[in-house]
Amino acid sequence: MIYFTELENLPIYDAKGEYLGRLVDLGIDPSQNPLQVATYLVKTPKNQMLNITHDQMPSISVRAAQTSVTTADIRPYTADEAMIRIKKDVLDQQIIDVNHKKVVRVTDVDFDIRPTEGHTDLKIIAVNVGWEAAVRRLLKGFVAKHTIRQVAHLFSQKTIPWECVNLIEPDPARRLKLRISYDRLAELHPADLADILEELSRDEQKSVIESLDDETAAQAVSEIPARMQIALLESIPASRAADIVEEMPPDKAADVLQEMLPEASAQLLANMEKEEAKEVRDLLGFEENTAGGLMTT
Known part of the structure; x- marks a missing residue:
């Protein structure tokens, strides 16, 4: 299990070990796989946005991530309205919890992480709306990540399985693209x-x-x-x-x-x-x- 708050601002390096930038968002393509992270959005020191695909990411942890390709093989990011972006579309947004029949605000997003055929698979499993996630957000950047985990686990956890989440998208055209x-x-x-x-x-x-x-x-x-x-x-x-x-x-x-x-x-x-x-x-x-x-x- 790994959380979006642990991945945000993660340093990213290319296959040669050269620093690319920091992870700013994750993208899911509902038309391909509604659970799998398809793209990693990285902001370079020059404020350029790069689009690293999941098959270019063999190694990722709470400390850093490294691609399997060099900078020259990484495409610039272009906006894609058919992509669910975790930070932009999910984090801090109101969603409908279908099981509990209420509207809640997302505090963090939980992912399953595992190595698969030369790359790392990240799959969204739940959104977090409890105190545990709030504590992670509050301590982020001030305390070591392993310490944050230990402290956060002392607080109540409240997660909603991704399959029970209804995103709210006011734009009918984008709602169709996202298959909501x-x-x-x-x-x-x-x-x-x-x-x-x-x-x-x-x-x-x-x-x-x-x-x-x-x-x-x-x-x-x-x-x-x-x-x-x-x-x-x-x-x-x-x-x-x-x-x-x-x-x-x-x-x-x-x-x-x-x-x-x-x-x-x-x-x-x-x-x-x-x-x-x-x-x-x-x-x-x-x-x-x-x-x-x-x-x-």
């Missing part, structure tokens, strides 16, 4: 899913809702507070909002539309199927001064 799926969220009870939504920012809520089927999204939206319902539905395309509202019980749909701005309410109704829209309009028009009432003239 919220299928497991659809299996949760609507009340649990609503609790998760309440802990997210508006963009993060949109990310989750846009990835759920209409029925599941409607059940979850029905459980969140009214103001949050309205803000969320008004923030997504009217056609998708209409699909979600169509799956809600008519009285709840009427309650939501009653509280929306007239223009937004009218646009949403215009995008609904005629039968569902008529049912909601009837409730809005004939239950004046009630929870579902709204003058439509």
Whole structure:
């Protein structure tokens, strides 16, 4: 087991023993292997970014790492939106713990490390959200790494297996590239899913809702507070909002539309199927001064 906090800023040397720079991030390519570290990002003393592939890394430890190639054979790093970067996308980010049905912030990332056919394999196994990881972060750079391990183990450990982690990516295009799926969220009870939504920012809520089927999204939206319902539905395309509202019980749909701005309410109704829209309009028009009432003239 090795932790990202132990690898960050690790000195990296090439095959000749020449200093390359320090490790600043790790990349995982979900399209190839969703667990294996595919690339090591190294910053040189001249602030250039290098991309060392996993098969170029035969030796890595908490003290240093050495490549199997010389500097001339190492490519410069170019941004790749299809790559999950541990520091950029995971560390210190909010993620959804599917097993415990809540949102947590990642403090460290745990890897399995082992030599394999001339190179070192690093595979992500869990994210750490407990005090043990927090202590490692606090002591990093001030205390020797082996001492940090001894001290950190005195504190409670709380890890979430990587397979139970849902990353939150607001950008739909990048979410597709990273192959992020919220299928497991659809299996949760609507009340649990609503609790998760309440802990997210508006963009993060949109990310989750846009990835759920209409029925599941409607059940979850029905459980969140009214103001949050309205803000969320008004923030997504009217056609998708209409699909979600169509799956809600008519009285709840009427309650939501009653509280929306007239223009937004009218646009949403215009995008609904005629039968569902008529049912909601009837409730809005004939239950004046009630929870579902709204003058439509």
